[in-house]
Structures are given as structure tokens and as C-alpha cells.
Amino acid sequence: MDEQPVLDIQNLRKYYPVSTGLLSRMIGEQRYIKAVDDVSLTLREEEVVGIIGESGSGKSTLVETVLRLEEPTGGSIRFKRADLTSASKTALRRHREDAQIIFQDPYDTLNPQKTVFQAIAEPLRNFRELEYDELRERTAEILHEVGLRPAEEYLDTYPSQLSGGQRQRVNIARSVVLDPSLLIADEPVSMLDVSLQAGIIKMLDRLKQTIGFSMLYVSHNLPVVRLVADRIGVMYRGRLVELGSADDIIENPKHPYTRALVASLPSITERRDRIELPEQQGKDHELPSGCRFRDRCPDAMAECANRTPDLETVADHDVACFLHHDHGTDTV
Ligand SMILES: Nc1ncnc2c1ncn2[C@@H]1O[C@H](COP(=O)(O)OP(=O)(O)O)[C@@H](O)[C@H]1O
Ligand SMILES: [Mg+2]
Numbered sequence: 001m002d003e004q005p006v007l008d009i010q011n012l013r014k015y016y017p018v019s020t021g022l023l024s025r026m027i028g029e030q031r032y033i034k035a036v037d038d039v040s041l042t043l044r045e046e047e048v049v050g051i052i053g054e055s056g057s058g059k060s061t062l063v064e065t066v067l068r069l070e071e072p073t074g075g076s077i078r079f080k081r082a083d084l085t086s087a088s089k090t091a092l093r094r095h096r097e098d099a100q101i102i103f104q105d106p107y108d109t110l111n112p113q114k115t116v117f118q119a120i121a122e123p124l125r126n127f128r129e130l131e132y133d134e135l136r137e138r139t140a141e142i143l144h145e146v147g148l149r150p151a152e153e154y155l156d157t158y159p160s161q162l163s164g165g166q167r168q169r170v171n172i173a174r175s176v177v178l179d180p181s182l183l184i185a186d187e188p189v190s191m192l193d194v195s196l197q198a199g200i201i202k203m204l205d206r207l208k209q210t211i212g213f214s215m216l217y218v219s220h221n222l223p224v225v226r227l228v229a230d231r232i233g234v235m236y237r238g239r240l241v242e243l244g245s246a247d248d249i250i251e252n253p254k255h256p257y258t259r260a261l262v263a264s265l266p267s268i269t270e271r272r273d274r275i276e277l278p279e280q281q282g283k284d285h286e287l288p289s290g291c292r293f294r295d296r297c298p299d300a301m302a303e304c305a306n307r308t309p310d311l312e313t314v315a316d317h318d319v320a321c322f323l324h325h326d327h328g329t330d331t332v
Contacts (some may be wrong), residue, residue, distance in 0.1 A: 004081065005042035006181055006214045007066070012039045012075035014058075014065045018285045033285045035061040037238035038075070040311070043182070048208065048215040050229030050246065052222055052261065056284060057235040059218045063184045066216070067101055068092055080181060097127045100175040104187040106167035110159040116143070117155040120174050127178055138177065145210070146173045147203050165196040172204065179211050186218045201227055222261055226250055234258045237284075237292045244317025254319040256297050291322070299323055 015032035024031065035058045043049055051059050064070040066077055068084055077084040079099055084092065103109050110119055120139045124130055130138065136155070143151035146169040159167055168188060175183060185204065189197040205228060208215060219225050225232055225246070232249040234242040234257065242255040253262045260275040281288070281295045288295045294304040301322060309320040 003044060005078075006045050006047075006080055007041075007043040007216070008076075008078040009039060009041045009066060010076045010078075012062070012065060012077065013037055013073040014061050014070055015073045031285045034238045034287065036065060038310075039235075039238075039240045040075075041233060041240065041243070043214045043216060046208070046212050046214055047231070048217055048229045050225035050232045051216060051218045051235060052220060052225050052232060053235030054220055056237075058238040059220075059235055060186055061238075062235070063101065063186055063216055063218055067099060067184065069101075097123070097178050098180050099182040099184070100178070100180045101184040101186065102168075102171055102175050102188045105191055106164050106171055107159075107191075109171055110167055112159050115156050115158055116148075116162075116170050119159075119170060120177055123174060123178055139173075142173045142177045143170075145207065146170075146176075147199070148173070164192050165200065168192060168200060169203070172200075172207070176207055176211055176213070180213050182215070183208075183213045184216045184218070187220070188217075189224065190219065190221065197224065198227075204228065222250075222265060223267075234261070237280075237287065239292065239320065240311055241293065241320045242318065243311065244319075248317050252316075254314065254317070254324050255293075255321045256299050256323070257293050291320075 013034070014036040015034050018031050018033055020029070020031050039062060041049065051062065053059055061070060065072050068087070072085060075085070079095060082095065084095065087095070117136065117139050120142060121135045124135055124138060140151035140155060143149070143154050148154045148166060148169055159170070162170065172188070188204070189200050192200065201224065215228070217225060217228050229246045231244060232246050233240050234249070234255065236257050242249065242253070242258045249258060250262055253259045260277050263272050263275045275298065277296045279296070288305070290306050291297070291300070291304040291309055294300040297304070303322050309322050309325060311318045311320045312325055314324045
């Protein structure tokens with residue numbers, strides 16, 4: 001049976017114009033940072049897809065464009081049958097209830113003037129018709145679920161009275177209190193002390209079991225993504241270069257960039273040699289021709305300068321690399 005995906009992203013692009021020198025302006029040449037460039041990805045019901053890639057690879061731009069917090073340059077986004085690409089602001093508001101995002105910085109996202117109860121009750125007030133007692137009850141219930149117990153002790157506290165980990169739990173409570181179908185988490189634990197990260201990740205996993213949302217989980221940290229994700233997508237300079245089951249990506253990485261990421265995992269370095277990659281050449285808007293990883297790639301071939309490899313299915317997962325594509329050297 002063909003199950004309808006919760007989220008269906010096709011050929012999504014987000015380009016940011018960059019200001020360049022006088023000469024380029026005089027000849028009318030506009031340059032762009034291709035923060036997201038032709039990314040296609042679907043998310044099934046209750047599935048968790050992890051997105052990894054180094055800083056600047058376009059992970060945040062991807063998820064923000066998916067929710068139209070950033071306007072796409074091209075491509076399409078479907079969320080539960082609805083086309084978000086051209087949806088009006090009013091139509092988008094309705095989807096906000098059902099598609100939520102948690103950001104990286106728990107210090108930034110909570111209003112210091114509002115108590116925990118007020119912060120969590122806000123989405124309930126916007127989207128549900130509840131009496132005051134019911135609001136208190138529902139808020140206490142969700143606080144309990146995110147591990148802030150006993151909930152009554154947290155309801156009337158202010159963000160400044162909480163630790164970073166507790167604040168991120170409040171943010172998560174706020175994001176899931178309306179039982180969303182989609183939760184996007186953009187590096188939700190990377191600002192927190194390492195000792196707190198596993199607890200929050202486990203809690204997210206439990207919430208997923210009870211609420212049953214699908215999740216896009218963004219991180220630059222492969223071990224963290226491995227804990228939560230069913231599938232992993234690897235981004236490099238705006239492009240999805242590999243996509244497969246989490247186990248497959250870790251055990252059998254195909255793209256040379258993914259190989260280098262995996263080889264740096266502590267549990268793997270005992271078995272394989274680390275792969276040191278050279279630095280990226282040029283600025284973010286200056287891409288090499290063809291494959292944009294080729295200036296750092298230990299396996300680059302002549303073909304890589306001529307054409308850009310697309311994501312193609314090879315054995316059990318998808319990879320955008322000519323080393324694995326089966327069309328010989330038919331380039332001219
Ligand atoms: N609002 C913006 N204006 C211009 N460039 C941006 C903007 N947001 C992101 N970028 C650029 O897009 C690229 C991807 O950034 P980002 O999505 O934040 O990556 P990541 O989340 O993987 O670290 C970077 O080169 C970044 O400098
Ligand atoms: Mg980011």
C-alpha cells in the first residue's frame with residue numbers, strides 16, 4: 001500500500017543573494033549562497049529522519065524553509081496533503097498548530113516576562129477552547145510528560161529561575177502540547193551540557209511514542225542523530241548527498257563526506273582510520289564546478305568537475321557520488 005507521507009519536500013531551493021564587488025554589480029551579475037539546493041525528502045508517519053552536516057551546510061535553512069519561516073526560492077513542500085509552498089499566511093497559521101519547531105537556544109526562545117504556565121497555555125489559548133482550570137490541568141500534564149515533576153512546582157516559575165535543560169523542556173512542552181503531527185528539532189540539545197543531552201533525547205523519544213508525531217531532527221553530531229533517527233540524511237553545502245537507514249549510514253557509508261564523518265566517531269575509530277579532510281576552498285557562495293565536495297574529496301575524479309551528481313539509489317540507500325553511480329565514464 002502506498003502510504004501518504006506526512007511531509008513531502010521536492011526539489012526545494014533557498015538561495016540568499018550576496019553583495020559582491022562593484023565590478024560584478026556593474027555587469028549585473030548577482031551571486032547567491034545556495035543554502036538549500038534541490039533537496040527532496042519525504043517523512044512518513046511516526047518516522048524520525050535525522051539531518052546531519054557541518055555548520056553552514058544548510059540544515060537550519062532547510063527546516064525553516066519547510067515551515068515557510070523562510071520563503072523558498074523554488075521547489076515544493078506538501079504537509080499532509082496540503083501544499084505549503086504557496087499557502088497564504090492565514091492558511092499557514094492553521095498548519096502551525098500541527099507542525100512545530102524547537103530551536104537550539106533555550107535562552108532565546110522563552111519570553112522572560114511569562115511564567116511556564118503562561119508560555120505553555122499560549123498555544124492552547126490560540127487553538128483550543130479551554131476553561132482556566134482545564135488550561136492549568138493540561139499544562140501540568142504536559143510538564144509531567146517532559147519530566148518537570150512535580151509539575152505544580154514549575155507552573156508559576158519564570159524562565160530565569162530554570163536551568164538551560166529545564167528551559168528546553170519547557171520549550172518542548174510548548175511545542176507538543178497541541179499534539180502535532182510533525183515536530184522539527186533544530187539542534188535542540190547542542191547548547192546544553194553533555195550530561196543533560198541524553199535525558200532530553202530519551203524524553204523526546206518517549207513523547208514520540210505517546211503522541212505519535214513524525215520528526216525531523218537536525219544536528220551536526222552524528223552519535224546524537226544515531227540515537228533518535230530511523231533514517232539519516234547527510235547535507236553538504238546545500239545538497240543532500242546521502243540518505244539511508246540510520247544503521248546503513250553508520251555501517252556502510254558511501255559518500256566520501258559521510259565516510260569521513262563516520263570515521264571520526266569514537267566507537268568506529270578503533271576499527272577504521274580517521275579520514276582527515278582538507279578545508280573548504282573559497283567563500284560560501286563560491287562553489288567548485290560539478291560536485292561541490294570535490295575540492296575536499298580524497299576520491300575526486302575528472303568527471304566530478306564536469307557534472308553535479310544527483311542523489312541516486314545504490315543498493316539499499318541513496319547517494320550523490322559518481323564513485324557509486326553506474327553510468328561509466330560517458331561524459332564528454
Ligand atoms: N538569512 C541569511 N542570509 C544570508 N545567508 C544566510 C542566511 N541564513 C543562512 N545563510 C547562509 O546559508 C548557509 C547555510 O546556513 P545554515 O542553514 O544556517 O546552516 P547550518 O544550519 O547547517 O549550520 C550558510 O552559508 C549561511 O551563511
Ligand atoms: Mg543551524
